[in-house]
Amino acid sequence: MVNIKKFIKDNSDFSYAEFSHKLINSQYEIKGVRIPLLRNFSKEIEPEFIDLQSNNLSHEEILLYGFSAGQIKSEDEQLEYLENILPYIDNWATCDCIVSSLKKLRGEKSYNFFCKLLESEKEFYVRVGLVSMMRNFLKTEKLEDVLKRISAIKHDAYYVKMAVAWLYAELCTINFQRAKKQIEATTDKFIRNKAISKACESFRVDKPNKTELEKLRIK
Numbered sequence: 652m653v654n655i656k657k658f659i660k661d662n663s664d665f666s667y668a669e670f671s672h673k674l675i676n677s678q679y680e681i682k683g684v685r686i687p688l689l690r691n692f693s694k695e696i697e698p699e700f701i702d703l704q705s706n707n708l709s710h711e712e713i714l715l716y717g718f719s720a721g722q723i724k725s726e727d728e729q730l731e732y733l734e735n736i737l738p739y740i741d742n743w744a745t746c747d748c749i750v751s752s753l754k755k756l757r758g759e760k761s762y763n764f765f766c767k768l769l770e771s772e773k774e775f776y777v778r779v780g781l782v783s784m785m786r787n788f789l790k791t792e793k794l795e796d797v798l799k800r801i802s803a804i805k806h807d808a809y810y811v812k813m814a815v816a817w818l819y820a821e822l823c824t825i826n827f828q829r830a831k832k833q834i835e836a837t838t839d840k841f842i843r844n845k846a847i848s849k850a851c852e853s854f855r856v857d858k859p860n861k862t863e864l865e866k867l868r869i870k
Contacts, residue, residue, distance in 0.1 A: 653695055653696050653700060655696065655700055655701065655712065655715065656712075658692055659682050659684055659709060659711050659712070660682075662684045662685075662688050663682040663683045663684055664683040664684070664685065665683055666683070667683040667684075667685060668681050668682055668683025669683075670683075671683060671710075671744075674744070675710070675742045675743070675744045675745075676741075676742055677710050677741050677742045677745070678741055679708055679709055679710045679712075679713060679739070679741070680707070680709050680710065681709070681710040681711070682709050682710065682711050684711045686714075686748065689711060689714050689715055689718060690718050690752075692715065693715050693718035693719040693721070693722065694719075694722060696715065696719050697719055698716050698719050698720045698723075698732050698735070698736075700719070701713075701715055701716040701719075703716065703735065703736070703739060708739070710745065713736065713739045713740070713745055713749075714745060714748055714749065716732070716735075716736050716739075717732075717733075717736055717745075717748065717749030717752055717753070718748075718749070718752050720732035720733070720736070720749075720752070720753060721749075721752030721753050721754065723755070724755065725755065726755040726756060726757070726758050726760065726761060727760070729753045729755045729756055730756060730760060730761055730764060732753075733749070733753060733756070733764075733779075734764075736749065737776060737779065740775045740779060741775055742775070743778065743810050743813070746775055746778050746779050746782060746810075747782055749779075750779060750782045750783050750786060751786065753783075756783060756787055757787045757788070757791075761783070761787070762787075762788060762793060765779075765780040765783045765784055765787075765788075766780070766800060767780075768780030768783075769781065769784075769800050769801070769803075769804055771806075772806070774806065774808040774810055774811055775810065777804065777806050777808070777811045777814075778810050778811055778814045781801070781811070781814035781815060781817075781818055782814055782817075782818075784797050784801075784818065785814075785817065785818040785821050789818070789821065789822055789825055789826075790825060794826070794829070798829075798833055801815060801818065802833075802836075812839065812841055812842050812845070813845065815842050815846075816841075816842050816843075816845035816846040816848075816849055817846075817849060819833055819834050819837070819842070819846035819849075819850070820846050820847075820849035820850040820853065823846075823850040823853070823856050823860065823864070824850075824853060824855040824856055827856070827860050830850070831860075831863060831864065831867070834846050834847065834864070834867055835867050840869045843867065843868070843869055844868055844869055847864045847865065847867060847868055850864055851864060851865065
């Protein structure tokens, strides 16, 4: 059986770990293994190889669990693995990396699961739901329902608001007029202005549309 902890130890980079600690606030130790190495290694293992109950569970092991789950071809299995790992997702990086790896979560069952996450009181449950909606459902017939549910979110945590802003900015690259309407209706100053900033930083939003967005900033 593959020795996961040995792989992590052998590929740890102290300077990269220190750098990551400045960006990521996690209760789990960051060993400093770079993401491409983890993604490649995840192809050699299965999620069950990771002991989530380990007393010294690391940030990298959590990522490996999610990355290896992304190798599974079944939506039902990927969703089950996401449910298993949810309690261990405690920062933006783990959330975004794992969600981007689970590419099969585009069916009705997954959609309903993400809808429930948006109603959670837990910051990173909501963020997982938001990032999953952004990656999987903005180009579908679910769009209006997604936006309605996002407008109803009451959670005031920083990484929830950042995810909402990111989703709106991403929508600007897909359906600008609908995104503009949504941003204009957003009364939360932080979300509205951050969405505008993110959209204006994107090379996928053209200059005239950026000019329109800038007019919507709350001073």
